[in-house]
Amino acid sequence: MASARRFLSKRALRTPQNGFEDLVPLMKDPRNVNLSGGVPPPSTYPMLTLQANLKDGTTVNLSQADTELAQRYPPFAWGKLRNWVHSTTQQLHNPPGDWGVSITAGSMSGVDLVFSMLLNEGDKLLIEEYSFTASIDWLVASGIECMPVHVDNNGIAPDALRAACEEARASGKPAKAVYVIPTGQNPTGTSLSEDRAREIYKIACEYDLVIIEDDAYFFLQHSTALKKDQLVDDDIDATLSGAGSFISMDTEARVVRLDTFSKVIAAGFRLGWITAPKELIKAYDGLAYFSSQQGCSLSMMLLGSMLESWGSEGFQKHVKELQRKLRQNAQSITKAAEEHLTGVATWHTPSAGMFLWVKLTQHMDPKQLLQRMQDHAVLGLHGDFCTVRHGMSKDDGSCFLRLSYVLEDPAAITEGVRRLGGLLRAGGSEA
Amino acid sequence: MASARRFLSKRALRTPQNGFEDLVPLMKDPRNVNLSGGVPPPSTYPMLTLQANLKDGTTVNLSQADTELAQRYPPFAWGKLRNWVHSTTQQLHNPPGDWGVSITAGSMSGVDLVFSMLLNEGDKLLIEEYSFTASIDWLVASGIECMPVHVDNNGIAPDALRAACEEARASGKPAKAVYVIPTGQNPTGTSLSEDRAREIYKIACEYDLVIIEDDAYFFLQHSTALKKDQLVDDDIDATLSGAGSFISMDTEARVVRLDTFSKVIAAGFRLGWITAPKELIKAYDGLAYFSSQQGCSLSMMLLGSMLESWGSEGFQKHVKELQRKLRQNAQSITKAAEEHLTGVATWHTPSAGMFLWVKLTQHMDPKQLLQRMQDHAVLGLHGDFCTVRHGMSKDDGSCFLRLSYVLEDPAAITEGVRRLGGLLRAGGSEA
Numbered sequence: 001m002a003s004a005r006r007f008l009s010k011r012a013l014r015t016p017q018n019g020f021e022d023l024v025p026l027m028k029d030p031r032n033v034n035l036s037g038g039v040p041p042p043s044t045y046p047m048l049t050l051q052a053n054l055k056d057g058t059t060v061n062l063s064q065a066d067t068e069l070a071q072r073y074p075p076f077a078w079g080k081l082r083n084w085v086h087s088t089t090q091q092l093h094n095p096p097g098d099w100g101v102s103i104t105a106g107s108m109s110g111v112d113l114v115f116s117m118l119l120n121e122g123d124k125l126l127i128e129e130y131s132f133t134a135s136i137d138w139l140v141a142s143g144i145e146c147m148p149v150h151v152d153n154n155g156i157a158p159d160a161l162r163a164a165c166e167e168a169r170a171s172g173k174p175a176k177a178v179y180v181i182p183t184g185q186n187p188t189g190t191s192l193s194e195d196r197a198r199e200i201y202k203i204a205c206e207y208d209l210v211i212i213e214d215d216a217y218f219f220l221q222h223s224t225a226l227k228k229d230q231l232v233d234d235d236i237d238a239t240l241s242g243a244g245s246f247i248s249m250d251t252e253a254r255v256v257r258l259d260t261f262s263k264v265i266a267a268g269f270r271l272g273w274i275t276a277p278k279e280l281i282k283a284y285d286g287l288a289y290f291s292s293q294q295g296c297s298l299s300m301m302l303l304g305s306m307l308e309s310w311g312s313e314g315f316q317k318h319v320k321e322l323q324r325k326l327r328q329n330a331q332s333i334t335k336a337a338e339e340h341l342t343g344v345a346t347w348h349t350p351s352a353g354m355f356l357w358v359k360l361t362q363h364m365d366p367k368q369l370l371q372r373m374q375d376h377a378v379l380g381l382h383g384d385f386c387t388v389r390h391g392m393s394k395d396d397g398s399c400f401l402r403l404s405y406v407l408e409d410p411a412a413i414t415e416g417v418r419r420l421g422g423l424l425r426a427g428g429s430e431a
Numbered sequence: 432m433a434s435a436r437r438f439l440s441k442r443a444l445r446t447p448q449n450g451f452e453d454l455v456p457l458m459k460d461p462r463n464v465n466l467s468g469g470v471p472p473p474s475t476y477p478m479l480t481l482q483a484n485l486k487d488g489t490t491v492n493l494s495q496a497d498t499e500l501a502q503r504y505p506p507f508a509w510g511k512l513r514n515w516v517h518s519t520t521q522q523l524h525n526p527p528g529d530w531g532v533s534i535t536a537g538s539m540s541g542v543d544l545v546f547s548m549l550l551n552e553g554d555k556l557l558i559e560e561y562s563f564t565a566s567i568d569w570l571v572a573s574g575i576e577c578m579p580v581h582v583d584n585n586g587i588a589p590d591a592l593r594a595a596c597e598e599a600r601a602s603g604k605p606a607k608a609v610y611v612i613p614t615g616q617n618p619t620g621t622s623l624s625e626d627r628a629r630e631i632y633k634i635a636c637e638y639d640l641v642i643i644e645d646d647a648y649f650f651l652q653h654s655t656a657l658k659k660d661q662l663v664d665d666d667i668d669a670t671l672s673g674a675g676s677f678i679s680m681d682t683e684a685r686v687v688r689l690d691t692f693s694k695v696i697a698a699g700f701r702l703g704w705i706t707a708p709k710e711l712i713k714a715y716d717g718l719a720y721f722s723s724q725q726g727c728s729l730s731m732m733l734l735g736s737m738l739e740s741w742g743s744e745g746f747q748k749h750v751k752e753l754q755r756k757l758r759q760n761a762q763s764i765t766k767a768a769e770e771h772l773t774g775v776a777t778w779h780t781p782s783a784g785m786f787l788w789v790k791l792t793q794h795m796d797p798k799q800l801l802q803r804m805q806d807h808a809v810l811g812l813h814g815d816f817c818t819v820r821h822g823m824s825k826d827d828g829s830c831f832l833r834l835s836y837v838l839e840d841p842a843a844i845t846e847g848v849r850r851l852g853g854l855l856r857a858g859g860s861e862a
Contacts (some may be wrong), residue, residue: 015572019564019816022801026810033847035834036810038617038694038785041760043839044753045697046737051482071697105536105701105723112722121552133450138721141446186469263469266476266502268728270536290569291543292536296727297699306477322475329472354469370453379457379467385450403466408474416464 070301077297080304093242100281105295106270107260146388184217184353187402194244217353219264253277332410340421501732508728511735524673531712536726537701538691615648615784618833625675648784650695684708763841771852
């Protein structure tokens, strides 16, 4: 098997040896007098202990020792969280080969460093025709040549992917990577079946692509029968399986998987993790050292301690409740769409995640739409922000809108969709 | 005055409009139904309240409302911290012109985004011949052409800077920026006087350089008579003045200043801030949106609340205690150096910061030195990691070592220097 290092960008390959790499293990030996540190003396750190009172009635207490570590640089604070992340990944995805994990300072920081680790300016990247707006912005700003690939109701389409690979190869400059959001795709709400994922993995092997698997919505599946295009009403078992994930089938060391706590716990922790072949983890750590430092120590220690105190059972309980809530909301928005958007838009039922992706029959540009939304007091994200071809939806006269169903109150979601229906009908008559 | 936009990198200039920029203000109006969010419903956030017990006996309690905001994305959580940062900068530096501040996810993340905002691959950057190791690694990895500039006992030397600017101009490719650590320079421990800083600012105007002012050690000055090359024994007033900072004299909108909480409070918060002309703040925010997101919400809310509860007086008390501690330690290490390093190394008394920069009379490469240090149970950072010319110290047969004096116990610092003296003498006889 070829080394995964062939995927590294110039930037990753040029990263010098970190001067502290060899020192950190020695710092932990109390016999050594450490004159290499660059932090205030711990006695001057302001916090003695920290206490988080959880909504479930329990309390997470950080001891004096842990609170001190939480005020140091991340490598002293991430132990508990890394343990959780490693064992959870092992349990859910059980990746083959020589893999590792590393903490990210939130999903977007992870995407930032993974792109930076793999892509040079001018490289060709395959991407779902509608994708995560901030990732798109990164790619556009960094001069990556993006090739949009068709997404149908079951996620990125293998035939379209193969055709794009062929086109790139024929141009003399093959594609380097494919960026995929496999579950509850943002913004289309589609999910890949295990079979389709295997087909895509096979194409990646054939065209020597690295797969960047951004699975932010993995924990938010609306069905245990993974990723089916339907909602399940009854009380499901929250135990998830990562059997269909790319990392779970990565026998060729060509997958970098991104997970995040933002969508399954809270965005304010700014934490997530990557799973990848060890050679790529090393490169990621190198780039993180002179940028994100992999996130906030305080947050790592709090979250790590909370997950430890929850145990596997507590986490599953949390996921289950969140899933139930989002599934109900997804039902509300789908029902509201049927009632209020029929005739002015089309959509399909989301299989996972947070979004209903609606195709308007009439085009409105982002500014015009925002104005109308203000007038009708409802907010959504215009589809033009969700594609590398800004304004592409104009080409066939259609236009998209991403509606989330994360509001607390299902009645508010319904009301929002009702208002949207109103403005679309009004828009139609004005156009 | 020319627009500061002329300093922006291709990456910053290519950054697309953020789809949420126009939406965020509307989200705050409760009349709007917000179907644009992408976070779990707040009722599912795990934490109800947070409590930090400080060493000064006080407690910082985050209310339910603040704890909820701390679990959302950073723009909902950074209010208190931004207010503190803005008023503190105004008070200390009082920058002229149309300036603003923005939060960074720690100093290194700030450096990452500021470099990325200003520099293209192949650009020429002027940098102190010895500088911050992680910044150097960023520059090397990113293919920036670095021109090292001589540092004397009073910081970066204006004559050398001017000569480098001339050399670059004569080559047909002028330098774009200068990266300076003005106070308690890392690693040399030198500080710029106000006069020298003004001279450097004048050169920057003459050669149209943007100044990247990384003032991580600003709060750790060993003398109120700012930045003098001497330690002050007596109990000084901790009130600092930013009169000599580049941002304080920036009438031409060419300075980006970086501050950090890592050195004055604790690195675990992973927070700092930049101060810059508003046009550059906007570009920074654009890049941060698809990478750091400006840091951790939880950390912002905790630190912001702590600083608010401390008030100006509490912060000054903290700074004063930290300064006193580091000043004592600086005296200990200087005294220990006189006793144990005379004859095998030279140094000068640090004026601020955390480091004693010693020049060894005998060269040892990093691996050899690390081995000797292990044998003698003392750790320091080899100077080769502190220069863009890795191994440059070999050229004149000399070699540097960065020793920090941040350990809790001054006796341990003395013992470390004693061990170092021992290994250097042994090294001399073995060489």
